[in-house]
Amino acid sequence: MISPRLQSTLGCYGIVLPSLALLTLFVYLPVAWAFVGSVYEFEIGSEAQFVGFAHYAEYLWQDPTALPSLLNMLALTLIAVAVRLSFPLIVARLIYALPTERWRYVYRVIFLAPVVVPGVAIQLIWSGMIFSDAGLLNQLLEILGLAHWSRGWLADPETALLAVAAVGFPFVGGFEVLIYYAGFSSIPESVNEAAAIDGCTGWQKFFRIDIPMVLSQLKLILILTIIGGVQGFEHLFILTRGGPGFETTVPGLWMYFNAFSFQRMGYACAIGVLLFILVFGLTTLNLRYFKSSEQLQGVR
Numbered sequence: 001m002i003s004p005r006l007q008s009t010l011g012c013y014g015i016v017l018p019s020l021a022l023l024t025l026f027v028y029l030p031v032a033w034a035f036v037g038s039v040y041e042f043e044i045g046s047e048a049q050f051v052g053f054a055h056y057a058e059y060l061w062q063d064p065t066a067l068p069s070l071l072n073m074l075a076l077t078l079i080a081v082a083v084r085l086s087f088p089l090i091v092a093r094l095i096y097a098l099p100t101e102r103w104r105y106v107y108r109v110i111f112l113a114p115v116v117v118p119g120v121a122i123q124l125i126w127s128g129m130i131f132s133d134a135g136l137l138n139q140l141l142e143i144l145g146l147a148h149w150s151r152g153w154l155a156d157p158e159t160a161l162l163a164v165a166a167v168g169f170p171f172v173g174g175f176e177v178l179i180y181y182a183g184f185s186s187i188p189e190s191v192n193e194a195a196a197i198d199g200c201t202g203w204q205k206f207f208r209i210d211i212p213m214v215l216s217q218l219k220l221i222l223i224l225t226i227i228g229g230v231q232g233f234e235h236l237f238i239l240t241r242g243g244p245g246f247e248t249t250v251p252g253l254w255m256y257f258n259a260f261s262f263q264r265m266g267y268a269c270a271i272g273v274l275l276f277i278l279v280f281g282l283t284t285l286n287l288r289y290f291k292s293s294e295q296l297q298g299v300r
Contacts, residue, residue: 031276033269034269034272034273034276035269035273037265037266037269038055038056038266038269038270038272038273039051039052039053039055039266039270040266041054041055041264041266041267042265042266043263043264043265044263044265048266051266055266055267055269055270056270056273056274058267059267059270059271059274060274063254064246065246065249065254066251068246068247068249069246069249069250069251069253069254070251072161072247072248072249072250073229073230073250073251073252075161075165076161076164076165076229076250077225077226077229077230079165080165080225080228080229081222081225081226081229083171084171084173084176084221084225085218085221085222085225087170087171087172088171088172088173088176088177088179088180088221089176089180089211089214089218091111091172091177092176092177092178092179092180092181092183092184093180093184093206093210095107095108095111095177095181096181096184096185108177108178108181111172111174111177111178112174112177112178113174114173114174115173115174115175119234119235120234120238122167122168123167123235123238123239124238126167126168126239127154127238127239131152131153131154131163132152133150133152135153137153138150138151154239154240155243155244156244157244157245157247160240160243160244160247160248161247161248163239164235164236164239164240164248167235167239176221179217179220179221180214180217180221182217183213183214183216183217184210184213184214186213187209187210187213187214191209191213195209219286222286223283223286223287226279226282226283226286227279227283230251230252230275230278230279230282231252231275231279232250232252233250233252233253233255233256236248236249236250236253237253237256241253242254242257251271251274251275252275254271255268255271255272255275256268258271
């Protein structure tokens with residue numbers, strides 16, 4: 001006869017098993033397939049030819065897009081890290097400082113509302129209504145008497161990458177604001193009262209107490225931003241398709257083109273594996289050396 005404890009344990013595994021099976025089928029197996037496919041030269045439906053590590057050597061040492069695309073990815077990721085660890089944090093702190101819960105709720109809803117807008121629509125709005133030749137930015141420059149500054153922002157090699165990085169201004173996405181707000185809300189009231197008694201207020205309290213208490217949230221946003229910066233390419237595909245030239249090309253976009261435009265599936269798999277290794281390494285370093293608030297309290 002099965003004991004109640006064993007029965008409960010089997011029931012828990014039974015609940016988790018379907019999710020684990022789907023995760024294995026749609027995530028783990030494709031990742032394993034990419035590792036295997038990276039050592040073969042093949043097209044979809046054609047016979048595969050084993051080439052060993054030739055794809056890795058080609059991308060790292062022969063592909064002319066490798067270094068520019070990596071530098072573009074680095075620049076966009078660093079900008080994304082800077083803005084997502086600052087602007088939403090300040091907005092969340094301002095919302096938390098509101099005197100009544102009613103207004104806090106209202107502002108949380110206001111900043112969360114843009115999340116329901118599809119990302120593709122946002123990219124198209126910036127591309128067609130703001131950065132185009134007759135877009136809002138050029139019209140504003142003409143009104144200010146700076147028409148000589150007008151240009152095709154996404155088509156000019158000197159401004160394309162910065163224009164891509166500026167999409168989403170003022171960078172107060174609802175997701176990050178809510179994460180930071182949850183961190184501020186979890187600060188014990190006794191900590192705030194002690195700070196007030198000691199005369200620690202304003203910016204001094206923000207830097208010395210508030211930020212150390214939300215390091216866990218900062219760590220989470222940092223990890224997600226790095227992963228998104230290394231892997232992401234959808235917005236670049238919509239905005240510039242990597243152009244002009246290779247000015248806005250990133251490894252993820254080059255991987256996509258090789259897979260679905262050039263039919264070099266093995267080469268695309270090799271690029272994907274290299275990105276996986278890069279993300280894994282950066283995430284490991286982040287988890288190891290970026291201490292959360294709980295870890296800092298444990299050290300104390």
